[in-house]
Amino acid sequence: MGATIKTDVVIVGAGPTGLSLACQLVRHGVGFVVVEKNEGVTPYSKAIGVHARTLEIYEQLGLAREAVERGTVAGKVRLLSGGEVRGEFDLSEVGEGLSPYPYVLMLEQSKNERLLYGYLKSHGRDVLWNTALESFSQTEEGVTAFVKTADGESQTVEARYLVGCDGAKSPVRHALGLAFEGSTFERTFYVADAQVDWRFAHDALTVSLSKETFVVFFPLKGERRYRVVGVFPEEFAKDEGEVLYEEIEARVKAEAEIDLDIHDVEWFSTYKVHTRHVESFAAGRCFLAGDAAHIHSPAGAQGMNTGIQDAYNLAWKLALVLKGSAAEGLLDTYNEERLENAKNLLRTTDRMFQLAAGPEWLLSFVRTNVFPAVAGYLFSLDSVKRFVFPLVSQIGINYRHGSLSRHEGDGDFKVKAGDRMPYFKVEGESVYDRLRGPKFHLLGFTDERGAVRMSDAGAEGKYADLVDCQTLPLSGQAAEAFGTDGPFQVLLRPDNYVGHISAGASTGGWEAYLDDLCRPSGR
Numbered sequence: 001m002g003a004t005i006k007t008d009v010v011i012v013g014a015g016p017t018g019l020s021l022a023c024q025l026v027r028h029g030v031g032f033v034v035v036e037k038n039e040g041v042t043p044y045s046k047a048i049g050v051h052a053r054t055l056e057i058y059e060q061l062g063l064a065r066e067a068v069e070r071g072t073v074a075g076k077v078r079l080l081s082g083g084e085v086r087g088e089f090d091l092s093e094v095g096e097g098l099s100p101y102p103y104v105l106m107l108e109q110s111k112n113e114r115l116l117y118g119y120l121k122s123h124g125r126d127v128l129w130n131t132a133l134e135s136f137s138q139t140e141e142g143v144t145a146f147v148k149t150a151d152g153e154s155q156t157v158e159a160r161y162l163v164g165c166d167g168a169k170s171p172v173r174h175a176l177g178l179a180f181e182g183s184t185f186e187r188t189f190y191v192a193d194a195q196v197d198w199r200f201a202h203d204a205l206t207v208s209l210s211k212e213t214f215v216v217f218f219p220l221k222g223e224r225r226y227r228v229v230g231v232f233p234e235e236f237a238k239d240e241g242e243v244l245y246e247e248i249e250a251r252v253k254a255e256a257e258i259d260l261d262i263h264d265v266e267w268f269s270t271y272k273v274h275t276r277h278v279e280s281f282a283a284g285r286c287f288l289a290g291d292a293a294h295i296h297s298p299a300g301a302q303g304m305n306t307g308i309q310d311a312y313n314l315a316w317k318l319a320l321v322l323k324g325s326a327a328e329g330l331l332d333t334y335n336e337e338r339l340e341n342a343k344n345l346l347r348t349t350d351r352m353f354q355l356a357a358g359p360e361w362l363l364s365f366v367r368t369n370v371f372p373a374v375a376g377y378l379f380s381l382d383s384v385k386r387f388v389f390p391l392v393s394q395i396g397i398n399y400r401h402g403s404l405s406r407h408e409g410d411g412d413f414k415v416k417a418g419d420r421m422p423y424f425k426v427e428g429e430s431v432y433d434r435l436r437g438p439k440f441h442l443l444g445f446t447d448e449r450g451a452v453r454m455s456d457a458g459a460e461g462k463y464a465d466l467v468d469c470q471t472l473p474l475s476g477q478a479a480e481a482f483g484t485d486g487p488f489q490v491l492l493r494p495d496n497y498v499g500h501i502s503a504g505a506s507t508g509g510w511e512a513y514l515d516d517l518c519r520p521s522g523r
């Protein structure tokens with residue numbers, strides 16, 4: 001048995017969620033150990049849709065540009081029915097003005113994991129590969145994890161907290177005895193990454209709708225490379241893992257009703273769709289994040305993105321508590337905020353999934369007749385873009401109902417406490433360029449007379465080490481985003497959600513907010 005490792009946080013699992021949590025803890029200067037039973041990051045492409053909110057988080061890690069360069073922007077949607085093109089819609093700027101990343105990026109999970117792992121390595125950190133969690137116990141003071149390496153050596157890790165980022169079958173969730181209720185869709189999905197030769201250009205996310213179901217071709221980086229996803233019919237009786245690739249190819253050809261040739265298959269898989277969430281994201285000093293806490297249909301490509309955001313939400317809270325800057329109660333807001341998000345997500349993805357794959361005759365009629373006919377109208381409507389993009393891209397997630405959102409003062413604004421900091425430009429640059437530090441941000445938006453000056457407002461006092469204070473011009477874009485034309489100030493949490501917002505320059509509101517949230521533990 002090796003010497004006991006002592007650390008602040010033990011992370012179980014180095015998928016996208018565990019790696020993201022580790023990267024965020026590096027940003028916040030918190031100690032951690034990641035244990036992963038596999039020998040390295042996944043070699044499989046798995047998730048491919050990377051949404052705007054994830055790219056905004058990557059931007060803070062300095063990874064967004066590389067992610068975009070390595071991936072493909074889904075610039076267009078092409079709808080096929082009966083093998084014929086029924087419509088083409090431009091998506092390249094669908095979220096224009098709402099995010100610096102107004103699109104969906106196609107970047108395989110394996111490449112996301114490599115990016116995140118690269119960040120860890122470049123900061124002198126690593127993962128304990130080939131090391132599986134065997135068991136753990138917790139007391140009021142901490143957690144003890146017992147892990148075993150592939151060559152059978154046992155090791156003990158003592159930490160203040162444990163986070164199970166250990167996937168859908170989560171041993172941590174099982175050990176904690178937390179229920180994971182929901183349902184399983186009867187039909188089997190297939191997925192294959194391959195080269196597709198057909199008459200269409202490699203420039204669009206192509207959806208082929210049929211009476212029974214659908215096939216989607218997602219363009220990937222590389223000549224004519226696609227991710228192909230579809231569903232077997234109800235009568236298809238094979239279990240996951242028993243399906244031969246030839247059966248998938250036959251299915252694609254039958255469903256798409258197009259003359260196409262599929263070859264150079266790099267990866268294929270089949271799976272059943274489950275929709276489940278855990279009853280609580282936390283139990284004592286242990287937390288769950290990512291697939292360990294919620295799984296859902298692939299509609300909307302939300303899984304990996306949601307795990308990355310769970311990690312983002314938890315990291316700053318762990319950091320403040322571990323540094324003694326906040327009471328442990330702050331950690332309760334992780335379950336409060338992310339459980340509500342998971343419930344909403346399951347409802348939305350279930351609805352999308354039923355429309356895309358539901359077998360009823362009415363859905364089949366909508367899929368093949370109504371949807372292609374109205375899609376152009378839908379995609380062209382600005383208001384729909386503004387509703388659909390925030391929902392799918394996850395920039396619309398808010399924590400308005402959470403206890404960290406103080407609403408006194410926000411009645412005069414379009415942006416409410418609990419909303420993500422809206423995107424706009426300040427002096428030609430993204431406002432997010434000023435919000436990269438792992439701190440609270442107190443922003444005073446001032447008119448030309450300098451009605452709100454942060455230094456005058458005394459923000460450099462007792463919270464100087466926790467809060468970054470900036471005075472910004474009250475430009476037209478800022479006024480439009482917040483729905484006001486007078487000076488105001490916003491206190492952003494370290495994850496850039498609005499904690500408090502008020503007109504004028506008084507210090508009372510935001511100071512009281514921080515007094516409550518950051519009351520040091522034990523003092």
Ligand SMILES: Cc1cc2nc3c(=O)[nH]c(=O)nc-3n(C[C@H](O)[C@H](O)[C@H](O)COP(=O)(O)OP(=O)(O)OC[C@H]3O[C@@H](n4cnc5c(N)ncnc54)[C@H](O)[C@@H]3O)c2cc1C
Nearest residue numbers: 013015017037047048049133167290291301302303304305
């Ligand atoms: C075909 C397919 C397509 C998908 N498409 C999308 C998409 O387009 N967009 C999207 O957002 N999501 C998509 N998803 C979902 C996405 O892949 C998952 O949501 C994502 O992998 C979850 O990441 P995670 O880190 O939470 O869990 P995982 O990726 O499952 O990682 C968990 C890790 O924990 C490790 N582990 C488990 N037990 C132990 C133990 N005892 N000790 C140590 N380590 C352990 C595992 O080895 C694993 O590496 C797709 C999934 C599939 C299968």
